[in-house]
Amino acid sequence: MAHAERRLPIESGCPDGIQYMHPVMKKNFGRWRYHEDPRPGVLRHVAYSGDDIWTVRAGTQRILDLFTLRKLCEIGDEFADGYVRFTIRSNIEFMLSDGKRVEPLIEALESNGFVVGGTRNSVAAISHTQGWLHCDIPATDASGVVKSMMDQLVDEFRQWNMPNRVHITTSCCQINCGGQGDIAINIQHTKPPKIDHTLVANVCERPSVVARCPVAAIRPAMVNGKPSLEVDERKCVCCGACYPPCPPMQINDPEHSKLAVWIGGNHSNARARPTFQKLVAAGIPNNPPRWPEATAIVKRILKAYQTHARDWERINDWVERIGWTRFFELTELPFTKFHIDNWRGQQKSLNASSHLRF
Amino acid sequence: MKLHPTPMLDQLESGEWPSFITGIKRLRDTHPDTRIRETTNDLLGQLEHSYETRKGYWKGGTVSVFGYGGGIIPRFSEVGDLFPKSREFHTLRVQPPAGNYYTTDILRRLSDSWEKWGSGLVTFHGQTGNIMFIGATTENTQHFFNEINEYGFDLGGAGPCVRTAQSCVGSGRCEQSCANEHEIHRRLVNNFLDEMHRPALPYKFKFKVSGCPNDCMNAIERADFAVIGTWRDDMQVDQAEVRRYVSSKGRQYIIDNVITRCPTHALSLTDDDTLQVDNPNCVRCMHCLNVMPKALSPGEDRGVSLLIGGKRTLKIGDRFGTVIVPFMKLEDESDYERLVELAEEVIDFFAENALEHERIGEMIERIGLVNFLEALNIEMDPNMIVHPRENSYVRTDHWEEEAQKWFERRSGHSRSANVA
Numbered sequence: 071m072a073h074a075e076r077r078l079p080i081e082s083g084c085p086d087g088i089q090y091m092h093p094v095m096k097k098n099f100g101r102w103r104y105h106e107d108p109r110p111g112v113l114r115h116v117a118y119s120g121d122d123i124w125t126v127r128a129g130t131q132r133i134l135d136l137f138t139l140r141k142l143c144e145i146g147d148e149f150a151d152g153y154v155r156f157t158i159r160s161n162i163e164f165m166l167s168d169g170k171r172v173e174p175l176i177e178a179l180e181s182n183g184f185v186v187g188g189t190r191n192s193v194a195a196i197s198h199t200q201g202w203l204h205c206d207i208p209a210t211d212a213s214g215v216v217k218s219m220m221d222q223l224v225d226e227f228r229q230w231n232m233p234n235r236v237h238i239t240t241s242c243c244q245i246n247c248g249g250q251g252d253i254a255i256n257i258q259h260t261k262p263p264k265i266d267h268t269l270v271a272n273v274c275e276r277p278s279v280v281a282r283c284p285v286a287a288i289r290p291a292m293v294n295g296k297p298s299l300e301v302d303e304r305k306c307v308c309c310g311a312c313y314p315p316c317p318p319m320q321i322n323d324p325e326h327s328k329l330a331v332w333i334g335g336n337h338s339n340a341r342a343r344p345t346f347q348k349l350v351a352a353g354i355p356n357n358p359p360r361w362p363e364a365t366a367i368v369k370r371i372l373k374a375y376q377t378h379a380r381d382w383e384r385i386n387d388w389v390e391r392i393g394w395t396r397f398f399e400l401t402e403l404p405f406t407k408f409h410i411d412n413w414r415g416q417q418k419s420l421n422a423s424s425h426l427r428f
Numbered sequence: 429m430k431l432h433p434t435p436m437l438d439q440l441e442s443g444e445w446p447s448f449i450t451g452i453k454r455l456r457d458t459h460p461d462t463r464i465r466e467t468t469n470d471l472l473g474q475l476e477h478s479y480e481t482r483k484g485y486w487k488g489g490t491v492s493v494f495g496y497g498g499g500i501i502p503r504f505s506e507v508g509d510l511f512p513k514s515r516e517f518h519t520l521r522v523q524p525p526a527g528n529y530y531t532t533d534i535l536r537r538l539s540d541s542w543e544k545w546g547s548g549l550v551t552f553h554g555q556t557g558n559i560m561f562i563g564a565t566t567e568n569t570q571h572f573f574n575e576i577n578e579y580g581f582d583l584g585g586a587g588p589c590v591r592t593a594q595s596c597v598g599s600g601r602c603e604q605s606c607a608n609e610h611e612i613h614r615r616l617v618n619n620f621l622d623e624m625h626r627p628a629l630p631y632k633f634k635f636k637v638s639g640c641p642n643d644c645m646n647a648i649e650r651a652d653f654a655v656i657g658t659w660r661d662d663m664q665v666d667q668a669e670v671r672r673y674v675s676s677k678g679r680q681y682i683i684d685n686v687i688t689r690c691p692t693h694a695l696s697l698t699d700d701d702t703l704q705v706d707n708p709n710c711v712r713c714m715h716c717l718n719v720m721p722k723a724l725s726p727g728e729d730r731g732v733s734l735l736i737g738g739k740r741t742l743k744i745g746d747r748f749g750t751v752i753v754p755f756m757k758l759e760d761e762s763d764y765e766r767l768v769e770l771a772e773e774v775i776d777f778f779a780e781n782a783l784e785h786e787r788i789g790e791m792i793e794r795i796g797l798v799n800f801l802e803a804l805n806i807e808m809d810p811n812m813i814v815h816p817r818e819n820s821y822v823r824t825d826h827w828e829e830e831a832q833k834w835f836e837r838r839s840g841h842s843r844s845a846n847v848a
Contacts, residue, residue, distance in 0.1 A: 077574055078494070079494070080578075081625065084526055085523070087526040087528070088529075089525070091527075091529050100608065104722040106722075133562070134451065134551065135448075135451035135455050136549075137459075143535050153531055155529050162552075197555070200554075204486060206484065206486045213448045218440070221444060245741055248555065250646070281783075284744060324482035337647075338641075338642050338714070339713050340718060341715045342691060346746050359439045414744070
């Protein structure tokens with residue numbers, strides 16, 4: 071194959087989205103009055119001018135092959151107006167100006183294997199990371215976990231059964247690229263890294279690795295006459311932060327890297343300030359190809375939330391109201407010493423009051 | 429071509445949710461280009477190997493296109509001898525149009541280019557917001573980039589640099605939008621293309637823009653520089669629509685789901701079903717607007733708030749962005765220039781003062797917010813804190829001077845005291 075031309079890049083940066091925007095949206099830019107939710111997966115926005123635009127949202131597999139992408143384009147041309155966008159959770163949205171075309175579009179999407187939904191108080195599509203398919207430090211897969219869970223939660227994506235929206239995320243290491251979620255399923259390493267001392271000197275910039283450790287557990291050391299690193303295993307929190315800059319510090323462990331479930335992360339400012347997710351369950355087997363144990367816990371939490379939360383309460387709002395004693399009762403998850411924070415700022419998570427629930 | 433057996437992956441083809449495995453197999457089994465069939469076959473082989481051994485087998489390296497130092501995520505297989513056709517499987521991070529808007533035509537054009545040079549796998553979008561073109565050889569990354577760069581697409585960031593930004597659907601469709609998200613997004617990030625394409629910062633730096641405090645872009649949580657649309661006059665209330673909500677949903681529903689959910693008790697429903705709003709006490713949380721979008725709208729004096737320092741766990745733990753500018757208008761050219769200048773000052777200070785691999789939020793936690801604000805000449809404001817200091821170990825030299833500054837600011841611009 072011919073060598074690519076050594077051409078200087080055009081540093082054009084972020085393209086203007088307006089050029090790809092539906093004409094009705096361009097015309098009413100900044101002049102939208104309200105929206106309605108006629109059915110799950112469909113939005114109708116109405117402008118001050120009286121114009122309206124319909125949106126149909128469908129879940130995708132995120133890792134799209136070109137056949138699937140072209141099929142989505144074909145559907146977008148035949149049944150909508152050729153204008154689409156992708157949400158932050160990798161759903162595709164079709165925008166169209168004729169409300170009568172909404173039902174045929176939904177039928178076309180569903181009959182081609184896409185799932186319409188994910189709006190308002192549904193379980194939204196799970197946002198996820200790369201996992202074994204492409205990441206250099208993953209302890210689990212992401213696409214497979216998400217596929218397995220969404221197969222089980224697909225009706226909750228399609229319907230409005232939840233008190234408020236539920237955002238689920240997954241992450242394949244403790245760096246947590248998946249971010250905060252109402253429910254987060256993240257890998258949790260349980261053993262310190264195993265060090266290949268023959269490679270450290272050649273592969274790793276040792277001072278950077280030492281600096282990377284959040285608990286100062288890594289020290290330079292000579293091992294078998296070679297410069298290497300050693301880990302104070304009592305201090306180590308098994309976060310894996312040393313692994314990206316120094317792959318000989320192998321943190322991934324087929325047996326001992328487990329999944330953990332966190333709840334109550336909420337990025338919205340609605341009602342309370344944004345919140346971080348809190349640990350509720352750990353030690354869950356990292357069990358491909360379907361990860362049934364993790365899905366079962368997620369479903370149990372969703373069931374308790376659906377049954378006991380009030381309308382518009384996100385999971386964090388719900389637990390804030392009922393308290394953690396009741397949460398662990400309702401979900402029948404064990405409360406352990408690992409739930410009590412010992413990181414900096416821990417004091418603010420302790421109950422310095424006689425506000426108690428029995 | 430001998431197909432790798434994939435007994436574990438095959439189990440991910442059943443079920444109702446679209447299957448990524450079925451998609452990759454379609455490329456392997458039916459794509460006319462042998463290169464794509466062979467690449468996806470070996471990719472599936474390696475992925476099956478990961479499922480069986482519960483380990484990942486990609487390692488990084490150094491790959492970039494001519495003229496840039498970043499934007500590609502290099503992936504070399506550690507088991508490339510077993511799966512040679514996907515031995516080099518790099519991802520190109522490409523910046524999407526602001527607001528993630530596309531036409532089917534532009535998606536087809538990108539598909540055609542990717543089909544020529546890549547694996548045929550793509551994601552809209554990665555967690556930072558890039559289009560992820562997953563799977564190209566070192567040689568082909570340059571060909572693919574050359575082609576799409578000619579029709580308006582550019583690489584995003586990877587490494588210690590300004591990263592690809594994100595903005596919400598915004599003014600194009602949303603009634604809650606308080607700003608021109610796409611203009612802000614492009615002004616900011618396109619001003620820092622050198623810092624994006626040639627990584628030289630202490631660590632990554634992300635911009636995210638949400639048009640209202642619902643913050644659909646998770647900006648406060650995960651952007652170093654979050655821009656959130658807001659308003660500072662009274663919210664707009666259509667009392668006839670309020671009455672319609674009350675009559676259709678019932679008074680108790682409105683009391684239980686709107687009035688009592690207001691975090692600052694700023695709402696009251698009168699005996700004749702009109703809504704009273706204590707506007708100076710409204711914190712713009714959006715809850716009541718979300719429940720009654722037809723009756724309630726943001727006010728007309730709109731602008732943005734800026735929060736600095738949101739990040740994920742590495743290294744000291746998760747951190748939200750915190751307020752450094754409670755409100756600024758973004759109407760005319762000089763407003764936008766002020767925003768971009770402020771971003772330049774923030775990034776310059778970050779570049780000079782952060783430690784290696786330290787995010788700006790961690791830097792602020794290390795040096796204290798006051799040092800940061802004073803260095804950038806930003807006025808202190810009670811909106812920056814949840815409550816004042818509780819620890820009595822504090823030096824209060826020059827209290828009178830500092831108090832004087834406050835009084836001067838208040839008399840200088842009464843209502844616009846918050847403006848940067």
